[in-house]
Amino acid sequence: MTSKKAGEVVAKAEGAEDTIRAFGERLLKTIGDESKRSFARRCGFSDGLLSAYLKGEKAPGMRHLVMIAKAAGVSLDWLATGCDGRAAEVETKLPGLALNGMGLEAVLLPAIERFLDCLGKEREFVIELVAGGSSPVWMLARERRPLDEKGGYCFAASGCNEVEALLRLRRKIQKGISRRYLALAPDASLHMLTDTLVGYVGEGVLVIDGRALSPEILVELLERRRGEHFVFQFPPWED
Structure with a gap:
């Protein structure tokens, strides 16, 4: 209550x-x-x-x-x-x-904050208070993208107050954009840099490294690992 x-x-x-x-x-x-x-x-x-x-x-x-x-x-x-x-x-x-x-x-919310990713590229995020006035307090950060462009990083974090939620969210953003899981080959195809893919499920797409991937592209990635075993897992929600 x-x-x-x-x-x-x-x-x-x-x-x-x-x-x-x-x-x-x-x-x-x-x-x-x-x-x-x-x-x-x-x-x-x-x-x-x-x-x-x-x-x-x-x-x-x-x-x-x-x-x-x-x-x-x-x-x-x-x-x-x-x-x-x-x-x-x-x-x-x-x-x-x-x-x-x-x-x-x-910082009056919503606010725009900028972070450098693992390649030194500056990324802008809109930070919003999505659930305040009670505990836990929830904040959401979405990467700014053109309206007609899908994808972009998205992070959420909670805390017992606005300060804690904002600090957790900033740490989560920095950690999330400090690593890449996909790379673009000379032939413009994507390949996996590690044995792990981390991202989130968007509307009709999977978003990895802030890049929107259609199910067809994901299938192409997995086809290159044909014969290998895998674990498909949604981790528990963490801050």
């Missing part, structure tokens, strides 16, 4: 409890020897709400994450995800904004 009140994101979604509990543990380390009442006042909210965060009963929304990070002088990355424990000066941002890696620049 989820509810939203005064900009807070209260998470009770299945599978999110461990993430919220881990946040409470980081928050406790952040408070240190200071009293909970004093720390809550410096953050600008009630000590009752702070206790709920510490007990893992609630997950803070973007506004309260930034307020806590600013009051404690810690990295927003570390506070939200446990990564990057370096101290960082964090500016206050309005709720509804996702923040970049160090939490110093606001």
Whole structure:
């Protein structure tokens, strides 16, 4: 069950409890020897709400994450995800904004971000918030392509808040475009670079390396491996 009140994101979604509990543990380390009442006042909210965060009963929304990070002088990355424990000066941002890696620049979604693939080619992605206001928060990244052109990379990631979801999505994009599975031969035919093909199923096509392949092209690829055994598998959904 989820509810939203005064900009807070209260998470009770299945599978999110461990993430919220881990946040409470980081928050406790952040408070240190200071009293909970004093720390809550410096953050600008009630000590009752702070206790709920510490007990893992609630997950803070973007506004309260930034307020806590600013009051404690810690990295927003570390506070939200446990990564990057370096101290960082964090500016206050309005709720509804996702923040970049160090939490110093606001990114209003949907946004366009650019990444370099394994060949050094710059690829543009449109990043959208597809499920917010509850936990988990889901974000989607689609590679920008001409309207009449099929294919393009597509990635999704979730988190207990916007910061965690955005950081996971960025890591997923970078990992996904850092490797190629197909190469173009001199005769313009495709051949496999490894024994594995990774991609996703699009509308009437399979998308591998951001390239839309018709079922016929896939059959041609497999014909070259005639006589070999294979495993056709859809992996479990991962972030």
